[in-house]
Amino acid sequence: xxxxxxxxxxxxxxxxxxxxxxGLVPYLKTLGISHLYASPIYTAPEGSTHGYDVANHNEIDxxxxxxxxFDRLSAALKEAGLGLVLDIVPNHMAASLExxxxxxxxxxxxxxxxxxxxxxxxxxxxxxxxxxKTFDEAAQxxxxxxxxxxxxxxxxxxxxxxxxxxxxxxxxxxxxxxEHPLKSEILDAxxxxxxxxxxxxxxxxxxxxxxAFKAELEKISADPSFLKQIHDAQPWKLCFWKEAREHLSxxxxxxxxxxxxxxxxxxxxxxxxxRLTLELVDNGQVDGLRIDHVDGLADPRAYLARLxxxxxxxxxxxxxxxxxxxxxxxxxxxIEGTTGYEFAARMPELFVEGAGLKALAHAHDALLGRHFDPxxxxxxAKRLMVTHNFATELKGLARxxxxxxxxxxxxxxxxxxxxxxxxxxxxxRTYGDRNGMPESDQRLLAESAQKADKADLDALGFVLKQLxxxxxxEAGEFRVRFQQLTGPATAKSVEDTLFYRANALIAMNEVGxxxxxxxxxxxxxHEAMLAHARRQPHGLLxxxxxxxxxxxxxxxxxxxxxxxxxxxxxxxERWRETNKSKVETLEKGAxxxxxxxxxxxxxxAGSWPEDIDISDEAALEALSERFAQYVEKxxxxxxxxxxxxxxxxxxxxxxxxxxxxxxxxxxxxxxxDFSKALAPFAKTxxxxxxxxxxxxxTAPGVPDIYQGTExxxxxxxxxxxxxxxxxxxxxxRLESVKDKAVAWDLSETGKMxxxxxxxxxxxxxxVFFEQxxxxxxxxxxxxxxxxxxxxxxxxxxxxxxxxxxxTLKGTDxxxxxxxxxxxxxxxxxxxxxxxxxxRLSVRDVLGQRxxxxxxxx
Numbered sequence: 001x002x003x004x005x006x007x008x009x010x011x012x013x014x015x016x017x018x019x020x021x022x023g024l025v026p027y028l029k030t031l032g033i034s035h036l037y038a039s040p041i042y043t044a045p046e047g048s049t050h051g052y053d054v055a056n057h058n059e060i061d062x063x064x065x066x067x068x069x070f071d072r073l074s075a076a077l078k079e080a081g082l083g084l085v086l087d088i089v090p091n092h093m094a095a096s097l098e099x100x101x102x103x104x105x106x107x108x109x110x111x112x113x114x115x116x117x118x119x120x121x122x123x124x125x126x127x128x129x130x131x132x133k134t135f136d137e138a139a140q141x142x143x144x145x146x147x148x149x150x151x152x153x154x155x156x157x158x159x160x161x162x163x164x165x166x167x168x169x170x171x172x173x174x175x176x177x178x179e180h181p182l183k184s185e186i187l188d189a190x191x192x193x194x195x196x197x198x199x200x201x202x203x204x205x206x207x208x209x210x211x212a213f214k215a216e217l218e219k220i221s222a223d224p225s226f227l228k229q230i231h232d233a234q235p236w237k238l239c240f241w242k243e244a245r246e247h248l249s250x251x252x253x254x255x256x257x258x259x260x261x262x263x264x265x266x267x268x269x270x271x272x273x274x275r276l277t278l279e280l281v282d283n284g285q286v287d288g289l290r291i292d293h294v295d296g297l298a299d300p301r302a303y304l305a306r307l308x309x310x311x312x313x314x315x316x317x318x319x320x321x322x323x324x325x326x327x328x329x330x331x332x333x334x335i336e337g338t339t340g341y342e343f344a345a346r347m348p349e350l351f352v353e354g355a356g357l358k359a360l361a362h363a364h365d366a367l368l369g370r371h372f373d374p375x376x377x378x379x380x381a382k383r384l385m386v387t388h389n390f391a392t393e394l395k396g397l398a399r400x401x402x403x404x405x406x407x408x409x410x411x412x413x414x415x416x417x418x419x420x421x422x423x424x425x426x427x428x429r430t431y432g433d434r435n436g437m438p439e440s441d442q443r444l445l446a447e448s449a450q451k452a453d454k455a456d457l458d459a460l461g462f463v464l465k466q467l468x469x470x471x472x473x474e475a476g477e478f479r480v481r482f483q484q485l486t487g488p489a490t491a492k493s494v495e496d497t498l499f500y501r502a503n504a505l506i507a508m509n510e511v512g513x514x515x516x517x518x519x520x521x522x523x524x525x526h527e528a529m530l531a532h533a534r535r536q537p538h539g540l541l542x543x544x545x546x547x548x549x550x551x552x553x554x555x556x557x558x559x560x561x562x563x564x565x566x567x568x569x570x571x572x573e574r575w576r577e578t579n580k581s582k583v584e585t586l587e588k589g590a591x592x593x594x595x596x597x598x599x600x601x602x603x604x605a606g607s608w609p610e611d612i613d614i615s616d617e618a619a620l621e622a623l624s625e626r627f628a629q630y631v632e633k634x635x636x637x638x639x640x641x642x643x644x645x646x647x648x649x650x651x652x653x654x655x656x657x658x659x660x661x662x663x664x665x666x667x668x669x670x671x672x673d674f675s676k677a678l679a680p681f682a683k684t685x686x687x688x689x690x691x692x693x694x695x696x697x698t699a700p701g702v703p704d705i706y707q708g709t710e711x712x713x714x715x716x717x718x719x720x721x722x723x724x725x726x727x728x729x730x731x732x733r734l735e736s737v738k739d740k741a742v743a744w745d746l747s748e749t750g751k752m753x754x755x756x757x758x759x760x761x762x763x764x765x766x767v768f769f770e771q772x773x774x775x776x777x778x779x780x781x782x783x784x785x786x787x788x789x790x791x792x793x794x795x796x797x798x799x800x801x802x803x804x805x806x807t808l809k810g811t812d813x814x815x816x817x818x819x820x821x822x823x824x825x826x827x828x829x830x831x832x833x834x835x836x837x838x839r840l841s842v843r844d845v846l847g848q849r850x851x852x853x854x855x856x857x
Contacts, residue, residue, distance in 0.1 A: 055093065173230060432483065495549075575601055
C-alpha cells in the first residue's frame with residue numbers, strides 16, 4: 001500500500017467540477033499533497049449540493065463532467081504523481097424518482113428487481129412522505145391529479161411537479177372511464193408488462209403530444225373518490241411528510257426521509273452498489289476509499305471484510321466513525337483508521353483553560369436562569385429523539401421485541417425499555433451480528449441498563465437478553481435494527497441538538513467532542529495521540545471537514561475566551577445593553593432570550609473576518625447574509641422554541657432581525673466596541689491555529705487539509721463551510737512562500753508558509769512520518785504549563801515540536817527548558833542550527849515566534 005502523506009479534501013458540486021479540480025492539480029502538487037480526497041462523485045438528484053444522496057452508484061455524475069471528465073482528472077493526478085481517495089456512500093441512496101432503483105421500486109412495489117435493495121418493510125405499502133397535508137385533503141383541494149409522465153412514458157398520480165408512477169396492473173382501473181384509440185393497446189401492454197421490458201412505456205410515449213388524452217385525465221381527476229381508489233390500489237402510499245416520524249415503511253438515514261437505507265449486507269446488493277467503485281479501484285484510478293457513516297450498516301465488520309477482499313490489501317481504507325473519548329476502533333476491522341474527528345475533539349485539552357471554561361459556564365447559567373447540566377440535557381435531548389423524532393423506528397423495534405416475547409410484555413412496555421436503554425447508552429453503537437454480541441459490548445449494554453430509567457425492569461432485562469444472546473433470524477434482525485438506531489439517535493441528540501443548547505463555549509461543540517468533558521489536560525492530549533499511534537497510525541487527522549460545526553480557526557479563536565472569561569462575560573453584558581432595543585417581547589418570552597444573545601455574540605466572534613472594515617457596508621452585508629443562515633439553523637437544531645418540522649416564524653424573524661442589527665453599518669458604536677474587544681482573542685486564536693496546524697502535520701497519522709484551510713478558516717456550520725475557497729488567491733499566496741524563508745507568523749501567509757514547509761518535510765521524510773515513535777516532550781521550569789510538545793524518532797532521525805498554549809495574558813519562559821537527548825537540531829522554519837544539549841532553553845528555541853519545529857538527522 002502506498003500510504004497518503006497528506007490528503008486534500010475537495011467538495012464537488014457548487015461550481016467544483018472535474019475539469020476545475022484538474023486545474024488545481026499543479027497547486028496541490030506544489031503545496032505538498034499526496035492524495036486528492038474527493039467528496040462523492042456519483043450521480044445525485046438534480047440540485048444536490050453535496051452528493052451524499054446518490055441516485056446511481058454506477059454512473060459518474062454528468063453535472064461534474066461525467067466519466068470523461070473524471071478520466072481527465074484521473075490523468076492529471078497520475079501525471080503529477082498524486083493519488084485519489086474517494087468518498088463512497090454504501091448506507092443509503094436518494095429516495096427519489098431520479099434514482100432508477102427507487103423508481104422501479106415505487107412503480108413495481110415488491111415485484112421490482114430492486115425491492116430488496118432497500119430496507120423496506122414489504123408487509124405494508126411503501127410510504128412516500130411527499131405531501132404537505134393528508135392525501136384526502138390534497139385530493140379534495142385539487143392538488144393531486146391523474147397525469148401522464150411524458151418523460152418516462154408512465155401513468156402517474158401527480159402532486160405539483162412530482163409524478164409518482166402507477167403500478168401497470170392498475171392501468172385498467174385508472175383508464176376505465178376514458179375512450180381513446182390507443183387504450184386497448186395500452187392495457188394489453190400493461191397486462192404483460194414487466195420491470196425488464198419497456199414496451200408499455202414506449203406505447204405511452206406515443207401520447208406525448210396528445211392534448212386530448214391529457215384533457216381526459218384532467219377531467220376524471222376532478223373526482224377525489226376516484227383518485228383515492230387509484231391511490232389505494234398502488235404498492236405505495238402518499239402521506240403527509242410530518243407523519244414520517246410516526247410511521248415509515250423503510251429505514252432512512254437519520255431523520256432524512258429523502259434518503260433510504262440500502263441493504264449492502266446482501267451479496268447482490270453489495271455487488272450492484274460497488275460495481276463502478278471496484279472498477280475504478282481495479283484500473284488504478286482510485287487509490288483509497290472513505291466509507292461514509294459506517295455505523296449505519298447492518299454489520300460494519302462483515303462489510304469491511306468483504307470490501308477489503310474486493311479491493312485488496314494495497315488500497316487505503318478509512319471510515320467515517322465517531323469515537324467516544326474512551327472508545328477505540330475494533331481491532332478486527334481491516335482498515336487504516338477513521339477520518340479523524342477525534343483529533344479535532346482533543347484540541348480543547350491544549351487550548352481551553354479548565355477553570356475559565358467553568359467560569360464561562362457559570363456566566364451562561366446566570367443568563368439561562370438555571371444550572372445547565374450537559375449530561376442531563378443530553379439525556380433529555382436523546383429521549384426526545386428516540387421517542388419523538390425516531391418514533392417509527394422505536395415502534396418497529398418494540399413490535400419485533402413483542403413478537404420475540406410471545407406477548408409476555410406489551411409493545412408499550414418494550415418501547416419504554418428500549419428507549420431507556422438507548423438514552424443511557426454512551427457510544428454510537430455496539431457491533432453484534434446476527435449470531436450474537438461481543439462480550440465487551442455485552443458489558444457496555446449491561447452498564448447502560450443499570451443507568452436506564454423510566455422502564456419496566458423485567459421488560460428491560462428481556463430486551464437486554466435478546467440483544468446479547470438472542471438466537472434465530474428474528475432475534476438477529478432485532479439486534480441489527482437496534483444497532484442501526486443507536487447511532488442516529490446519538491448523533492441527532494448530541495451533534496444536532498445538544499451542540500446548539502450547550503453554549504457556554506461553543507468551540508467545545510464539535511463532531512466527536514463532548515461539551516461536558518473536562519479540559520485543560522496536556523496529559524490527556526498526549527494519551528489520545530499515543531492511542532492514535534498505537535491503534536490507527538495511518539488514520540486521518542482532521543481539523544476541519546464538510547461536517548464540522550465551525551471552521552478550525554474559528555474554534556481556535558473561541559478557545560481563547562476561556563482564558564479571560566470575566567472580560568468576555570462583561571463584554572456580552574455591555575453589548576446586550578447596547579442592542580437591547582432590538583429584543584422583541586413575544587407571547588412565549590423575549591426574542592432573543594439572554595442565553596441566545598450569548599450564543600450570537602460567540603458565533604459572531606468566531607466568524608468575524610480578520611481584515612473586515614466596519615465601514616465597508618458590502619462586507620458587513622455579506623457577513624450578515626451568512627450569519628442569518630447560521631442563526632436559523634442554530635435555533636431550529638436546538639429544538640427549544642422552534643424546529644425544522646414546526647418552525648415558529650415570529651420567533652425566528654425576531655432573532656434574525658436582532659442578528660442583522662448587530663451587523664448594520666448604522667450600529668457603529670457596537671461594531672467598534674466588538675472589534676476592539678475581540679482583538680486580543682483573535683490574536684491568541686491565530687497562535688492556537690498555527691499550533692493546531694503544526695500538530696496535525698506532524699502527529700502520528702495522515703494530515704487531512706479541508707479545502708481552503710491552508711488559509712484562515714472562520715466558517716460557520718454547513719452550508720457555510722462548503723463554500724468554494726478562492727483558489728486563485730491561495731495559489732498566489734503559495735507562490736509567495738514556497739521554497740522561501742517566510743516566517744510562520746500570525747498572518748494567513750504565515751499559516752500557508754508553515755503548511756507548505758512541513759508538507760515538504762513530510763515528502764522528503766515520508767518513511768519517518770509513517771513509522772516514527774511518539775514521546776511526550778519533557779519541559780521544566782516556570783511557565784512549563786503554557787507549553788506542550790512531543791518528540792518523534794526513527795532510525796536515528798528525530799523531530800521535536802514545541803507549541804505555546806494559554807498565552808492570552810502573557811508568558812515568562814526565561815527560566816524554562818526542554819529536557820531532551822543531546823542532538824544537533826535544525827530549526828525547520830528558520831534553518832538555524834542549534835548545538836547539541838540535553839537542556840534547550842525555551843527562550844532560545846521559541847524566542848518571539850509562535851511555534852517551533854526542530855529536525856535532527
